Each structure stands twice: as C-alpha cells, then as structure tokens.
Amino acid sequence: MNQLRWDPTLREWVSYATHRQDRTFFPPAEYCPLCPTEPGGFPTEVPRESYDIVVFENRFPSFAPEAPEPNEPGTALTPTAPGRGVTEVVLYSDDHGATLAGMNERRIRNLVEVWADRYTEIGAREEVEYVFIFENKGEAIGVTLHHPHGQIYGYPFVPPRPRKELEAARDHHEAHDSCLHCDLLAQEHADGRRIVHKSERFTAFVPFYAHYPYEAHIYARRCVPSIAGLDEDERRDLARTLKRLLKGYDALFGFSLPYVMVMHQAPTDGEDHEGMAHFHVEFYPPNRTAEKLKYLAGSEVGAGAFIVDALPETTAAALREAVEEARR
C-alpha cells in the first residue's frame, strides 16, 4: 500500500508504505540479496554471476508506478493521493565489501553516468516531479544492508527541502538577478576558510550555515541544473571530487564514516528552473566526534531549529587536513 496524506499544518505530503515493515533486515553476508547469484546458490536480486552496476525496482517501494487510489478518501482539509512514483536501488559494485570511498575514480565516473541516465529516464515519467538520488551509509544511519548501494526516489511532488531551497533561489534571483548557489559559492571561494577541496570544475566545502558538524557540499562551478547537464569533463571531475571528499571522511576519525549523501537538482515537473536549480551534492555524516553522534532531538525535530556544537570553520579545517592526509 502506497498512499500520500497531506499535512495542512506544514503544507507537505507524508508517504505511507506499510509493506516496508517486512523489508530485509541485516541478513548474514552469505545471504546478501544484493550480491550476484552464484551457481547453485540462493537466488539474489541479481540473477547473474557478476555485474558492473545494476539498477532495479525496490521490492519494498516507498512509491510505486501503479499505486491504486487510496481506500482512505481523506477530506478537503486533509486530502489523500496514490503514492505513485519510482523507487530504485542502485548497486555500485558486485563486491560486497566495497565502499564508494574505496572505489577507483573510473568506477565512480561510471556511477555518475548511471545517475545521469536515471535522472533523465525517471524524470521523463509523467507522475514524477522530482528525481532524488541518495545513499544512506552505515548502521548509524539505519542501513539494513551493507552491500554498497544507493537509492533513487522519483517523487510525485517536489519534496519540502528541495522546494524550500528552490523558493529561496527564486526569490534571490528576482532580487539580484543571479543564482543563489553561484553567489554562495563565490562567497565561499572569497573567504576560503570552509573550503575542503577545490578541483577544476567542482568545489567541496562545509557551508557557512552547516546543520551538522561535518556536513559538506559539493557544488558544480558552472551553473548547471542537473547531473544530466554535466559535460564529460565535469562528470570526470565530479567522480574525482567525490572520491577525495569520501577518502577524507574515512581519514577523519580513522574509520569508514557513516553518512547520508543526497543530490539536489532541477525538478522534472515541467517548470523552468534555469538559474535557480544548481546541481550539488550534500553529505550529512552523523558523527560529531569519533565516538559521539549528533541526534536530532527536541529543537531539531519539534522546532526545526538546529543547534550545532562546532563551528563550520573548525570542522572544515579538520576535514581539509583529513582530505590532504588521505592524498599523501
């Protein structure tokens, strides 16, 4: 059952997918459903003995293309809608123990190609207004399968956070006739203290207003609305920058750092987002130290106001040092 219910107090949709309660939960490595199917072995999600990169429809989808009309009709105040959309799993490698940070640039570059292809294909579907590419990594984030993989949601609406960001970008564009993200990037370059890594076509930095101690964003230097709009050199450079930042994250505390990685880009709702949507990747590691995690509690959950116990200038310096150390 995939169903949307409208929250008129926050003006946002909440998605219900009750079948997800039964999803696979920490299977032993020898029964990983994301590994290739070995001859004579149990059938996994991938009916081949090896693979490069694989995408498939999630068995426990948050959104489904054929979701029926909800049996709960709702009201004018609190309408409901079918949870129609796309829920995909992206397998980065057939190596169960691999991580994105440990992969070579060429494989990450191939993954960029797949992400771009999925953005285009999913975004072309009539019911999809926003293609959201993301990865949850590590048990601290709630990951239930360790095999290296990410996910893609094709939402039937523009979700609240990207929507808020786009509205801010639209207001900024109207007031200043410039892209909000380009201006933020220029400010970060001019200041320099929060820059973590700069390559030819992308910049990784801890934003001035980071909500998590080691949050980092990777911005395309060119104002390009989506991953599909990146040219060949930019795709190669994105792979390189991702690798550098991820190696830095792993060097930061000396272990494979959990994180949430998300991509923000233009909605596929048929509107014009040129000059407002600016492709970027955001990372949210939950660790505030090697041993301590940042939990979203009263202020963050109930008030939506983040309290952060480290300044971005301090954490950026530590992360920059880790990135440099990982390169040596």
Added chain:
Amino acid sequence: MEKERETKDDGRYIIFYTFEDEGEAEDSPGEGGAH
C-alpha cells in the same frame, strides 16, 4: 555504456549497466587542493 533491461519473475525491472575499459587511469594523479 551499455544498458540492458530485463524483467524479473515478479514483474519488476532490472537494468544491467556495463562499461568498457576506456583506457583511463583508474585514479587521477594528485591535482586540485583546498585553495
């Protein structure tokens, strides 16, 4: 990039992406930096 689409027994699609070795170095030499 080659893209091969199949349908699983339960009707879900699965797409296999395969890539040719383009002769690029696996990792680029150190370039870029913080400033």
